[in-house]
Amino acid sequence: MSSIWFLNGLRKGIKTERYPSADPAAAPQWPSRLSGSDAGNCPVDAITSDGWIIEKCIFCRRCLPDYQPTGEQDIFTVKKAETAFRKSFHVFPLDSGACGSCNMEFLSIFSPQYDANRLGIFMVNTPRHADAIVIMGVMTPGMKEALDRAYEAMPEPRLVIALGACAVTGGIVGDAPLDREKYHVEIAGCPPSPYTVLAALNAARGGINSHTDSGWRSEEVR
């Protein structure tokens, strides 16, 4: 391999998949949308007589075989999209008390397979430059002030996004950082896969995740 990195990079070719215009190439089973009924063995009460509560689920597989994973990655809810961010969407991640896996999955959307930058989605180093704050983890006392100050520092309009079961409902670990009515976007999963995170951020700025009806499957680049 040449140490001339520019040529080296060109030689490797394009590694980015077409998601979210096409179906995910390597969607994980856990977590993904579950399908089923009648399971009673849920450690976080995500399965009730009314069905499956997506935001509480930690995808621990105890509901097998009554519930089965479908591989569908659309396990998020957008309550409010902000189309002002359609062309460029700058997000600031904040770890309020995460185990590290949500942090890694968030970071993974910038790896070549997903390349969130190509969609105009960028990570910023300060909330002052952010259109949205992405909160990961449960609430911990030491991070409360940092969370409040980060939110106050953001310019308007702004979105608040909860990433992962801990941030949305507290998951199995503790309490959620904010009341759920304060979230504009809720991304379920423990942790949500990069496919889910990317589609949720795209939807939050009014983008279209056309993979759901495109029938166009990406190839996994190896």
Next chain:
Amino acid sequence: MRYYRFGNPQGRFLGNTEKYSVYEKVISEQKHEMPAETYQNLPGELTFAYGPATGGLMESVAFNMHTPGEVIKHIEVDPYVKTRRLKVKGLTPRDALLMVERINGFHAASNAVAFEMAVEDALDIDVPEEVQYSRLIMLELERIRSNLEVVKRVCEPAGFGVPQNQIAYLRENVARIISRLSGHRYFFSASSVGGCQISKSGIETRIGGVRKEFQEIFDALLQSKIFLNRLQNNGNISEGSLLGPAARASGMKVDARLDEKLIPYRKLGFRPVIFDEPDAFGRFYVRSQEILASADMILEALDNNENSTEVDTAGMNGEGAARIESPQGDLFYYVKISDGRIDDIQMSSPSLLNIDAFRKSMAGNIFTDYHFNWESFGIWISELAVVMQ
């Protein structure tokens, strides 16, 4: 306890739990104190606060750097700003495992396996060697991914975008291998007390592919004098209690896999990667070589591994401990089980000693060295900022 005993401090110090100090074969109630060093700024010096929530940090952690402008004279690290409280006591081992896996999600396999082995030690549960091979595959795959992430992050402050992205690509490929193997990208719910459930279909070719691509990137990185200059003599540390890659980079032959009696590392002829440069370059080098070595071990272990189901622990009693080599060093678990429920649980994370080593190695460095040095230790805050209730 078959492998540990309570006693006076003896041997290599590995870290502190909430109640105990942990050594190679001894758990001691006599706590090894690690007093925080304070620093008073001299005239003209200032304290630069960095964190807890800002760019460049993967997790929430706060630094205070004392400096006259460029040189960092002293650094304080507060890893406890995001301390979580997990309710583990009173749970069955099965339910407790759901919590343990989420102590450090990126090293979930290490935490899960160490906890399971401590429970098995407590309850005299024998696990077949073929199943221990499956655990070895889990641990080494996790090590590959973790080391890839560290090497990637070391490239980042150098502005080395091409190798950084090529390694990010490999790291994601390993996450997908893990997902195929265990059903989950972070090994959550892949193993259990007495058991392990993984599928090795098509794994061999993919692991071989990652190994080959990383070898090419690593060889090319070693040719870049500018990159190496940013790492060499940055963050020298060769004395004191060092663990994991930081210890091995400074020439110490320390690795929990050498002491391991149940997971069959010895049968695979395991030999730790030892180097003699106790700086960020040495840590980068050791971690890179360990990626290659772990891939080789996995390929061999795939011939021998089997799965097994969970063991019922209802109504059982006992006290046990286990230590494994997580990607950043010795990870220790102690459990006491009464009537099938967790009565006490103690964990010692390698992050404690690695943060101490990082802090000491920073004195005299300049600001632009900080990022390389911090990332070269591969420290995970979540594993330290946790209290098990």
